[in-house]
Amino acid sequence: MADAVAVHNQGGALIEQYQRTGDLRLLDEGVAVLRDALRLGGLTETISTLASSLLHRYETAHEPADLDEAMELLTRLVDGPGVNLTQATEIVRVQRHRYERDGDLNVLNEAIALAQGVVQQTGPGQRDYDLMQHLLGLALAERYDRTRHLTDLEGAIAAHRIAADNARDELRPNMMLNLAATLRARIAATGDLSMLEEAEAMVGGALAALPAGHPERGNADWLVGALAQFRAQLSRDTDVLTDGIGALRRSVESANNPASLGTRLDSLAAALLQRFELSGDPVVLDEAIEVLRRTPPNAEHLTSLGHALRMRYLHLGDVDALREAVRVLREAVAAAVSPHAHTTAATSLTRAATELAERFPELVSDAVNAARDLVAATDSADALEMLAVALRMRFDTTDAREALIEAGELFEQVLRKRPAGDPLHPRALANLGAFWQQVYDLTGTPETLNEALIYYGRAARADPQQASYQHCFARLMLRQAEQTGDSSRLRAAARALAEAAASEALDPVTRVLAAHTASVTSARINDWEQALRGAERAMALLLRLARPDVENGLAELSGLVSDAVACAVQAGQLALATQWLEYGRDLLLGRVFDDDRAAFPPLGELQQCAVDGPIVLVNVSPLRCDALTLWPGRVELLPLPRLRHDEAVAHAEQFGADDHSFTETLEWLWDTVAEPVLEGVPEHTHVWWSPTGPLAGLPLHAAGRGGQSVVDRVVSSYTPTVRALAWARARAAAPVGAPSMIVVAPSDARHEVAVLAELWEAAALTGPLATRDNVLAALLHHPYAHFACAGEPSGNPARSGIRLHDGTVTALDIARLQLPASRLAVLSGGHLGGAFALAGYPSVIDTLWPVDERAAAEVTVAFHSALLDHGLSLPARALHAVVRELRDRYPARVWAAFTHTGA
Structure with a gap:
């Protein structure tokens, strides 16, 4: 026995030297000597010292055999006459490490039961009491991460508080940080911010005690950043969040193992996502996504990445990001170890798959399958609701009534x-x-x-x-x-x-x-x-x-x-x-x-716009239909009882289907609108029509019956709004240099281009030269423009445009040029007059529908000749003269298509 004691003392001395110097060779030598002492019939103290030394070596080198041997030795102590507080802490430490290694919840439960039993039988002031409370808090927090039972989290907070209150000076900063981390977890779980100040105080106290360069400062920086997210949520103070992001960046730089690096990267990404939600800056969102790509590919981090990718879709419409989110979240579900991690990943996957199916209905089965898998994992109300929504989407997509019936049953369960x-x-x-x-x-x-x-x-x-x-x-x-x-x-x-x-x-x-x-x-x-x-x-x-x-x-x-x-x-x-x-x-x-x-x-401003002729606002509603005619200083109401909204819709839908419907519509327009309005208008007056609703695309200017027609009574123009006309007049009155013209003809229009070149000495962009860039550049230098192009009308006037060699130029594209001296645009086809008037041209000659190319070329060439004869400031009268001359040679379907919009 004397030999065993001597050998024990030798081994203990080596361990003490290791503790002073950190030299692992002394630790290895000490372990070997203590094993010899144990073989010689060593004391209980030998078992305890050897087990402790093996545990230290495991925590340094992570050799599984050391942990197993330490557990075997400590079990001999438990089976002996009794275990003291220090030995119990060693046992709990070993069991926590075994749980981390093997994931066996029973091992963690044993550690918690031992720790709870020991702290109940001891009290403050006893050696290692603070350490046991600390270990109990860590173990309960780990069990909470596995089971999500809030009572474990509350128990962990209580244990950490006791540990921090009773800790020795050298241990207190670490124990304060663990208390802060557990308080952070409770805030995250419950949304209750009442413990935020306590958590912040714990971190502040720890930082004050930790010297620069201390390994635990990285953990403290992580907590500063994580808690700053809650503080910013409370105050919406972006400066607080900015400081927190800075602390998280420091914590990432100081991470010394993959687990802590992953946790800190995840928190940094969460803070960046929070900043994105406050600022809307997509650069911040993209940084968060890149940060998450650096995390270890476990279920939790993959779920965070999937969430960030979903945000890119929801906020920026990035469908590719949503597709990637679905793929990443499938990986998260497959990688999940704990039920909580699996449910969280499956929930996010179901949401992402449903959103993808909303864009691509053919993928609705993926959404339904994801939701069914989620329900198999948890029959929570959220899961049932998501399955019901996916099934309802399947019904909307496929008309499968059984899907709608099942959805209803699920919604009943949710209720x-x-x-x-x-x-x-x-x-x-x-x-x-x-x-x-x-x-x-x-x-x-x-x-x-x-x-x-x-x-x-x-x-x-x-x-x-x-x-x-x-x-x-x-x-x-x-x-x-x-x-x-x-x-x-x-x-x-x-x-x-x-x-x-x-x-x-x-x-x-x-x-x-x-x-x-x-x-x-x-x-x-x-x-x-x-x-x-x-x-x-x-x-x-x-x-x-x-x-x-x-x-x-x-x-x-x-x-x-x-x-x-x-x-x-x-x-x-x-x-x-x-x-x-x-x-x-x-x-x-x-x-x-x-x-x-x-x-x-102001009404006076609108009435003043009628100084050159009345402006007829035709309002079409199912409630009643009326003409409001603006004259200088007054508004005249003319009820239109023969005009019905449903008939107007029918004529608009059927207009132009055949010659009979075409003529019928012109006669109906005369009977219901034009004749009643013109009864109060002197002949040869210039009238601006501004029809609404279904009348907007119909040729009021060509209405007529039995030898009576608008063309014979007045000169007609259109305006999309009254102030658009005022604006057009102001633009038309502004000084302009030489009246140069640009002719744009992506397809073959050689005769038209040649005639216009002779009349105007016009420049031309034809064939492959008629590109978007060339045309937009040319419009800046030519007040007059002739477009021999196909039009692309749109329900949104800003999106209407003309088709060029390499794409479409829209009215919005032209409006953005803010053309300083535009005067006239002539459009061979497309019903784009209102759009181009709003885009910046004071006067627009257009067609309400496509017409024969030869006839269109003849009319537009005749218009340009008449315009030069009548004067450049009178495009409406020039067109009126051409139409009166040509209507005897062409059917109404040709001449009635041409309109003037603007001043």
């Missing part, structure tokens, strides 16, 4: 999991409302409509702040009222729609549409007072729309202005009706090019 009082209970009700609405659209049965109303009504009452539920409920009320024709139900529906429109919580375009529908519904039951109020709200909301909302909502918003004007006319408010008609059309057309043109127009 059961989200009873009254649950924050998402209203959404569960609304989902069922939407389901029953789809069933009603499919079957048309009153019972299904009633079910949809019940659920949307309950959703609206459960969450009065969610205006979209109120809006859906109101629209369903309207559909039910339309079925019955009950005026009291129509009145109630109009009232509900007005309430929805008043809610700031509803998106802007939907608010405008709700106010419009409320107005029209009131008008249908002859409640014109409420109809006008709804129209006032709709027009006020229309003014507030951002440019992208206006552009994206052009189709839905186009009829709103005409209906509002009809309500104002019905109320006898002609000035308001005129201002609304101008303001609304200017907004929907002119604002695409220039926000300044959408300011509210």
Whole structure:
């Protein structure tokens, strides 16, 4: 035994030297000597010292055999007469390492049970008590990461607090940082920021105690950055976030192992994503994605990368990023070890696959399969809801009724999991409302409509702040009222729609549409007072729309202005009706090019625009149709009872189908609009037509019946808006240099080009020279332009354009040139007059529809000759003279196509 003691003392001395010097050779030698002492019948202390030394060596060299041997030795201690606090800490340390290595939760549970039992039997002041509390906190936090049981996190916080309060000076900074890390985890899990100040104080205290260059400063920097994200979330202070990102960058640079590097990179990426959400800077988003690409490819980091790629799609429309997100998230699901990591990755995958299927309906099965896999992993309400949404999408794509039925059953399950009082209970009700609405659209049965109303009504009452539920409920009320024709139900529906429109919580375009529908519904039951109020709200909301909302909502918003004007006319408010008609059309057309043109127009300014001839605003609405004629100093109202909106739509749709329909439409235009309007206009007057809605593409200037026609009565021009005409006149009156012309002809138009070159001494861009760049450059130097090109009309005037050799030049492209001296554009085809007028040309000669190339060339050449004869400032009269001369030689389908727009 004496030999064993001597050998033990020799081994212990070597270990002490190692602890002083850090020389691993002394550690290895000490372990070997202690093993000899144990073979000689060493003491319990020998077992404990050897186990501790092996544990130190494992933590340095990560040799599995050392950990297994240490555990075997410590087990002999536990099986002996008793274990002291120091030995127990060694056991817990070994078990934590075994858990980290093998992932066996039972091992971690044993460590926690031992630690909890020991701390209950000891207290502050005893050696290693602080260390055991510290180890207990770490173990509980690790179990929380595996099981997501919040009680483990609360226990970890309590243990870390005790450890930090009782820690020895040399251990206190590390224990303060572990407490801060656990508090951070609780904030992340619960969203409760009440512990943020405590966490920040712990990190600050640790940093104050740690000397420069200390290894734990990297961990402290990580926590500074991670906590700064919560502080910025609370204050929206970008400076706080910037400082946090700086700290996270430092923590990444000091990371000394793959695990800590991955965690710190993930946190840095999260902070960058937060900055992107505040700033919208795509460079920041791209940096976050690149940071995440550097993380180890485990489930957690892959899920973070998938989320960042989804953000690139959601914010920037990058479909390739979304495709990559789906691929990366599939890898995350496959790599997941813990149930929590698997569920998190599967949830993100389902969302990404569903978003991809929204863009590419043929991929809807991928979304459904991802959602089914998620439900197999967890039958949470979120998972069931996502599967239901994917199945509803499958129905929308394939008309598979079984998919819709299954979706309804799933939405019922979601509602059961989200009873009254649950924050998402209203959404569960609304989902069922939407389901029953789809069933009603499919079957048309009153019972299904009633079910949809019940659920949307309950959703609206459960969450009065969610205006979209109120809006859906109101629209369903309207559909039910339309079925019955009950005026009291129509009145109630109009009232509900007005309430929805008043809610700031509803998106802007939907608010405008709700106010419009409320107005029209009131008008249908002859409640014109409420109809006008709804129209006032709709027009006020229309003014507030951002440019992208206006552009994206052009189709839905186009009829709103005409209906509002009809309500104002019905109320006898002609000035308001005129201002609304101008303001609304200017907004929907002119604002695409220039926000300044959408300011509210004073009536006097509009009337003054009629100084050279009356401006006839033709308003077409299902409520009523009227002509508002502007004269200097007055507005004249002419009701048009023979003009009906549905007939106007029919004529617009059928116009030009054959010669009979063509002639029929010209006669109908004369009977319903032109003749009544011209009765109050002196002959040979210059009239500017500004039709709305379905009349906008029809030839009012060519209307006629039985020898009477507009061409014989007045000179006609068009203007998209009144202020567009004023602007055109101002541009046309500005001084200009030599009246040079550029002729653009991508295809064969040699005769036309030759004649124009002789008349004007025009420059020409023909064939392959007629490129986008060449044309845009030439327009800057030639006030007059002739385009012998095919047109590309668009529902959005800004996107309308002419087809060139290498692509299309749009009206918006030309508007951006801000042409300083433009005067006249002649377009051989395309119905682009209004668009080019708004783009910058004071005068535009255009055709409403394509005509025979030879006839078009003859008309345009004749126009240029007449223009030079009449004077360059009178293009409308020049065209009028040509049309009167040629109409006896050509059918109306040819000469009626040509129009003048502008000054």
